[in-house]
Amino acid sequence: MCGIAGIYHRDRQRPVDSQLLANMAAIQYHRGPDNFGVQVMDERGVGFSHARLSIIDLDEERACQPFVSDDRKRLLAHNGEFYDFKRLRADLTSRGATFRTKSDSELVLHLFPRFGLDRTLEELRGEFAFAMYDDEEDALYLVRDRFGIKPLYWTNTGDSIVFGSELKVLFADPGVNRRFSEEGLLHQLIQVLVPGSTAFEGVHQVKPGHFLKIRRRDGGFQVEERRYWDLEFPNAADHQNDRDEADSVEAVRAGLVEAVNLRLEADVPVGCYLSGGIDSCAILGLSAAARQDPVKAFTIGFDDTAYDETPIARQMADATGADQEVLTLKAEDLYGHFERTLWHTERTIYNTLGVAKLLMSRRVRDIGYKVVLTGEGSDELFAGYPSFRRDLFLHGLPDLPPDERRQWESMLGESNALFKGAMLSEDEVDDPALTAAIGFTPSCLQPWLACTPTARGLMLPELRERLAGYHPGTAIADALDAGMVEDRHPLDRAQYVWAKTMLEGQILTWGGDRVDMANSMEARPAFLDHHLAETAVNIPPLHRIRERREKHVLREAMKGLLPKVLYEREKFAFMAPPAHTDPGKWNSMMALAEQHLSHEAIGRAGILDAAAVDTMLAEASATETSRARKVQLDAIINHALGVQILHREFIQGDIPAKAAAMAEELGWKVAA
Numbered sequence: 001m002c003g004i005a006g007i008y009h010r011d012r013q014r015p016v017d018s019q020l021l022a023n024m025a026a027i028q029y030h031r032g033p034d035n036f037g038v039q040v041m042d043e044r045g046v047g048f049s050h051a052r053l054s055i056i057d058l059d060e061e062r063a064c065q066p067f068v069s070d071d072r073k074r075l076l077a078h079n080g081e082f083y084d085f086k087r088l089r090a091d092l093t094s095r096g097a098t099f100r101t102k103s104d105s106e107l108v109l110h111l112f113p114r115f116g117l118d119r120t121l122e123e124l125r126g127e128f129a130f131a132m133y134d135d136e137e138d139a140l141y142l143v144r145d146r147f148g149i150k151p152l153y154w155t156n157t158g159d160s161i162v163f164g165s166e167l168k169v170l171f172a173d174p175g176v177n178r179r180f181s182e183e184g185l186l187h188q189l190i191q192v193l194v195p196g197s198t199a200f201e202g203v204h205q206v207k208p209g210h211f212l213k214i215r216r217r218d219g220g221f222q223v224e225e226r227r228y229w230d231l232e233f234p235n236a237a238d239h240q241n242d243r244d245e246a247d248s249v250e251a252v253r254a255g256l257v258e259a260v261n262l263r264l265e266a267d268v269p270v271g272c273y274l275s276g277g278i279d280s281c282a283i284l285g286l287s288a289a290a291r292q293d294p295v296k297a298f299t300i301g302f303d304d305t306a307y308d309e310t311p312i313a314r315q316m317a318d319a320t321g322a323d324q325e326v327l328t329l330k331a332e333d334l335y336g337h338f339e340r341t342l343w344h345t346e347r348t349i350y351n352t353l354g355v356a357k358l359l360m361s362r363r364v365r366d367i368g369y370k371v372v373l374t375g376e377g378s379d380e381l382f383a384g385y386p387s388f389r390r391d392l393f394l395h396g397l398p399d400l401p402p403d404e405r406r407q408w409e410s411m412l413g414e415s416n417a418l419f420k421g422a423m424l425s426e427d428e429v430d431d432p433a434l435t436a437a438i439g440f441t442p443s444c445l446q447p448w449l450a451c452t453p454t455a456r457g458l459m460l461p462e463l464r465e466r467l468a469g470y471h472p473g474t475a476i477a478d479a480l481d482a483g484m485v486e487d488r489h490p491l492d493r494a495q496y497v498w499a500k501t502m503l504e505g506q507i508l509t510w511g512g513d514r515v516d517m518a519n520s521m522e523a524r525p526a527f528l529d530h531h532l533a534e535t536a537v538n539i540p541p542l543h544r545i546r547e548r549r550e551k552h553v554l555r556e557a558m559k560g561l562l563p564k565v566l567y568e569r570e571k572f573a574f575m576a577p578p579a580h581t582d583p584g585k586w587n588s589m590m591a592l593a594e595q596h597l598s599h600e601a602i603g604r605a606g607i608l609d610a611a612a613v614d615t616m617l618a619e620a621s622a623t624e625t626s627r628a629r630k631v632q633l634d635a636i637i638n639h640a641l642g643v644q645i646l647h648r649e650f651i652q653g654d655i656p657a658k659a660a661a662m663a664e665e666l667g668w669k670v671a672a
Helices: 018-026 085-094 104-123 167-171 182-190 245-263 278-290 310-320 331-335 338-345 353-367 378-382 386-396 402-414 432-438 452-458 461-466 472-479 490-507 509-519 530-536 552-557 564-568 583-596 599-605 610-621 627-652 655-666
Strands: 002-009 035-041 046-052 074-083 125-134 139-144 153-156 160-164 203-205 210-217 220-227 270-273 296-302 323-329 371-374 522-525
Touching: 002 018, 002 074, 002 125, 018 035, 018 046, 018 655, 046 074, 046 125, 074 085, 074 104, 074 245, 085 104, 104 125, 104 139, 153 167, 160 167, 167 627, 167 655, 182 452, 182 461, 182 472, 182 627, 245 278, 245 530, 245 552, 270 278, 278 310, 278 371, 278 378, 278 552, 278 564, 296 310, 296 353, 310 323, 310 564, 323 353, 331 353, 331 583, 338 353, 338 509, 338 627, 353 509, 378 490, 378 530, 378 552, 386 402, 386 490, 432 472, 432 490, 452 610, 452 627, 490 509, 509 522, 583 610, 583 627, 599 610, 599 627, 610 627
Parallel strands: 270 296, 270 371, 296 323, 371 522
Antiparallel strands: 002 046, 002 160, 035 046, 074 125, 125 139, 139 210, 153 160, 153 203, 210 220
């Protein structure tokens, strides 16, 4: 994993500033501290830079990016991993390709001229984001992996296309504007984002499973967006509901074994993240079976027993002979690193799980590891979240016998009570646009849409007025491909919406890449192997959730390696204890509020209403406020802190000067 950056000028004859590219690499030094490189193509108005984290091919001189093709026609900067690369290298070599490195990244330069981009993307397996300039077409390609595991941002300044792995990389260019959009601000306050958007005006993400082809046309830029892959569930009528469950179990087992084995490939040691869930336990169990040496397992613990999964994680570590490292975090640890976490996430977070993950990635690197396998993606593929059970019951099981219906209602009322107000809405929310598009308002979005009235009320009156006709649910519905939900089973529709919103915008961002790479640590989510995903979407819904038990088919596939208590255990969403559950943590949150939500701080930023913030804080601390409302307000306070911190760091802060200073300090200087 690495960090990439680049500039593509409207004027082909305009030279790209090599030192600016080096500055853009320097400000993402945390993504790639092992080396950096800059390449500018003269008289083409394009240049890339790269900050390298060496994992495959440790020769820093040979494998340093950006890569230039032998014929000088293509320029490449790549972030991520291409698995199965040895087979592809052998095939390409038999076709006459000559590789200059042992890096998986070099594959693109040999695949593209032989097969074109569409076929190239079919061959690439893994998590990646890359930029390639092709001189024959005078085109810049920006490509992101199928699920959005690796980030890629871009903006059009009018004179240039500027892109990078992080927002701060774009902002290192003085020509890039830095200001919130009203819509982006509102979405930061309610957690859920519109796919492809950011908090900042004119700054976009390349969508998962998409690429951009950008060319200079008529004094400007022609930007063509194309989708090359999607999580495509079959039509409800085509689901093989009579499929033998054993076939589903075997398909999942075979797919996951292959995905894990591919992700153990590295030229450095590979560990595993281990919580008390079946996902990470399955990954550890398979990794231990495939390795000759004990696997290093890293576990986050909390000092609140209601949220701590350490005891079950210890059972799994003992069963596999893993060398387990447990990092137990206290309340003051989480809010004490909140501001640093926001610098890396570049978006708000509703729960300090993101802080916990950042602190764990630091421990991983301190111990000497750069790579871990993780369990992210399992819940998305096998319907693990409580919201999925709720949507299946309400919209996918209309003909239940009365006794079974009562059992479902009782289970839904009792289970995951800790997460009401965050992962589940306290009250039903029916968004007209989402219901029209999906057939119902997915339960995964309801808790965040329920925050909208409170979030709007926190914004300055003039901002609220400009957003009077804006509806977050409508914007999200409009961004979804109607063809991917039409005529699908209700559970498939719910899973698709989660994958397009919460997975990419939360799980893989502030719960994944951004807090892992903050400490130069690569996470590999084996469940998000696209071959495994294509198997999972064809598994009948009632093999995913059977008799009210989520992830049934995965449990059965991994039954032989899971501890009995875990095999039988209900899904427990992994998150940090909310602030209101612990006086010390609440005091730590309020200390940040005194700094960032004071009338003075709010006045400087000019985005929030100080009186409304005071009212919210008073409600959150009142004893008569319901528990679910406290959970909701806990999230909104985190978001309010977040937008204030983001404003201070990315709008008020001088990012270009900071990037230049970092390049100077690192010695990342480029001769004029």
